[in-house]
Amino acid sequence: SSELTQDPAVSVALGQTVRITCQGDSLRSYYASWYQQKPGQAPVLVIYGKNNRPSGIPDRFSGSSSGNTASLTITGAQAEDEADYYCNSRDSSGNHAVFGGGTQLTVL
Amino acid sequence: QVQLQQWGAGLLKPSETLSLTCAVYGGSFSGYYWSWIRQPPGKGLEWIGEINHSGSTNYNPSLKSRVTISVDTSKNQFSLKLSSVTAADTAVYYCARGSSAVAAGGSYYYYYMDVWGKGTTVTVSS
Numbered sequence: 001s002s003e004l005t006q007d008p009a010v011s012v013a014l015g016q017t018v019r020i021t022c023q024g025d026s027l028r029s030y031y032a033s034w035y036q037q038k039p040g041q042a043p044v045l046v047i048y049g050k051n052n053r054p055s056g057i058p059d060r061f062s063g064s065s066s067g068n069t070a071s072l073t074i075t076g077a078q079a080e081d082e083a084d085y086y087c088n089s090r091d092s093s094g095n096h097a098v099f100g101g102g103t104q105l106t107v108l
Numbered sequence: 109q110v111q112l113q114q115w116g117a118g119l120l121k122p123s124e125t126l127s128l129t130c131a132v133y134g135g136s137f138s139g140y141y142w143s144w145i146r147q148p149p150g151k152g153l154e155w156i157g158e159i160n161h162s163g164s165t166n167y168n169p170s171l172k173s174r175v176t177i178s179v180d181t182s183k184n185q186f187s188l189k190l191s192s193v194t195a196a197d198t199a200v201y202y203c204a205r206g207s208s209a210v211a212a213g214g215s216y217y218y219y220y221m222d223v224w225g226k227g228t229t230v231t232v233s234s
Contacts (some may be wrong), residue, residue, distance in 0.1 A: 031211065033220035035153075042202055042227050043153065048220035050211060086153055090208070090219050095166050097143065097206065097219065102152040 003091050004032070004100035011106040012077045020072045020103045022087030030089040032070035034063060037084045037102075046085075047072055074105075082107045110135035116188075119203040122157045126190040130203030130225055137161050137184045141206035143221060144177060144188045146199040154199075158206060159186055166187045193232045200227040 004024040012018035022032050031050055035043035043055050047063035060075045070089075074081055087100040116128030130142070146154050157167035159177045169176050171192040176189040190197060204221040210220050 029217060031216055031218040033218070035202075035221075036151075042224040043221075044224075045220055045222045048222070049218040050216070054222060084152075088153075088219070088221065090217070094217070096168060097155040097158065099145075099153040099155060 003098045004087050004089060006085075006087060006100035007106045009106070010103065011108055013075070013108050014079060015076055015078065017073065017075045018077055018105065020074075020085050020101045020105065022070045022072075023068055024089065024098070024100075025068055026089050026092045026098070027068050027070050029092075029094075031065055032063070032087040032089050034061075034072045035086045036081075037086065043086060056078045060089065077105075077107050079107050082108075088100065110223045112203050112205065112207065112223055114201075114225040115229050116228055116230070118229055118231060120193050120230065122194050122234055123192055124232075126193050126197065126201075126230055126232075127187065128201055128203070128228055128230075129185055129187045131186040132186075132205070135223075137181055140206065141166075142177075142179070142186045143204045143206050145202045145204055145221075146197075147202070147227075148196075148199040151227060154186065155189075156201075195232050198230065198232050200229050202227045206233075 034047040037043040051063045064071045088101045111133045114130040141158040143158040144156040159165045174191045179186045203225040205223040206221045208219040
């Protein structure tokens with residue numbers, strides 16, 4: 001079982017804002033990182049640290065954290081944002097990486 | 109720009125040993141955690157383990173008894189061996205570069221994997 005918990009599926013209307021959450025005790029010490037994965041492709045890092053975007057990631061992607069919950073927000077969702085999203089962190093010991101179970105995002 | 113190129117056998121029989129290698133091109137090998145992650149068909153990502161340039165390893169407790177990750181710094185490569193495979197080990201296997209540090213202010217850490225290989229499909233079947 002994953003030490004990070006995500007909702008299995010979320011949907012959003014085109015152009016609207018959606019928040020994907022990730023819960024876990026280790027998130028009180030670690031910022032979550034977020035990955036986008038489209039079918040047949042490797043995951044792509046979209047958010048890391050407090051709220052950092054790698055080069056090439058649109059600024060409609062943002063991250064936040066409060067207590068044991070991390071959030072990925074997409075402001076003005078586009079059709080190309082339809083994908084699976086995974087959060088990632090270290091576990092409470094810091095010795096192991098862990099992934100959330102993933103959230104399938106549908107853009108309506 | 110850092111790139112990871114991975115390779116290894118894609119079809120195994122039960123009880124055999126999975127062996128994959130990942131080569132790092134275009135960047136430093138030191139200062140990072142080099143990880144293996146897998147994804148069974150239709151399922152989520154599972155972290156297998158990691159190694160740093162000095163050979164220090166961490167493994168997923170659920171796989172630890174069967175996993176060995178090694179490094180060859182002379183070639184900027186790291187490798188995964190998973191013994192006694194079964195059908196449950198059928199998955200796409202990825203290598204990735206991990207970074208970890210203390211965030212500004214000192215009260216939080218961050219960890220992320222910013223470079224990934226393209227993945228290798230491994231099927232275990234008799």
